Amino acid sequence: MKTIEFETTIRDGLIHVPSNYRNMKNTQAKVIIMIDENHETENYDKKLLLKMFSKANKTALFNQISDSVSWQKQQRKDWE
Numbered sequence: 001m002k003t004i005e006f007e008t009t010i011r012d013g014l015i016h017v018p019s020n021y022r023n024m025k026n027t028q029a030k031v032i033i034m035i036d037e038n039h040e041t042e043n044y045d046k047k048l049l050l051k052m053f054s055k056a057n058k059t060a061l062f063n064q065i066s067d068s069v070s071w072q073k074q075q076r077k078d079w080e
Helices: 046-058 068-079
Strands: none
Touching: none
């Protein structure tokens, strides 16, 4: 098996293959992705989200909803 190494950015789940390797059309390949652990890979702050969800949970925003399925159907009707 031949090994080729290059660095690229994964955008929307797609890997850009440099032009000098594009002659390998219809070639089976084994892909191993190594991500720098110091590089931020998410577009959100997990700690901040957890804090916000915890705060929302304490406010009991949805306690007055007795039938969640009916409530969701009503919300969707409002979109139409």
